[in-house]
Amino acid sequence: MKEAQEFSYEDRYGKAGGNRWVAYAFAISIVGLLWIFWAGLHHANPSISSQLISFEVTGEKEISLRYSINRTDSDQVVICTLKALDQDKSVVGQIDDTIPAGERFSQQVTAIPTRSAPFTASIARCRAE
Known part of the structure; x- marks a missing residue:
């Protein structure tokens, strides 16, 4: 008789990738916030x-x-x-x-x-x- 093994979704479907989009979203949000800060200061004091x-x-x-x-x-x-x-x-x-x-x-x-x-x-x- 076969021994029962513990069922694993990772074995059946493969290991899911990490959340790589989080790093991209964080970088884009930092760049966006810096741009908003610069635009606010630049247009606050017109020539x-x-x-x-x-x-x-x-x-x-x-x-x-x-x-x-x-x-x-x-x-x-x-x-x-x-x-x-x-x-x-x-x-x-x-x-x-x-x-x-x-x-x-x-x-x-x-x-x-x-x-x-x-x-x-x-x-x-x-x-x-």
Whole structure:
């Protein structure tokens, strides 16, 4: 008579491989976290930043916009695109305002001519020339 041996799934199906994917997942997550940390620090301090202070409708076809510019390099010439919008949020006026090199922080007051009655104004973007 045969002796009964202990049943083993490893003998029957072969030994399963280890969890090699864990090392790859760990490496990818470390690289991803480092990239997120770098991107957050890089975009937290832009070289040019702008802030809308106030706006005032000064006429039937004109709006005045007061805003501030902060730049890291005081020798940069900055061009800001300013928009005037009507009550339906359609663009009714747009100009490029050039701020010459000078102080790192400056405030500007600029009038935006419009084709119809303006309701609000905004800074579309500011960029270095």
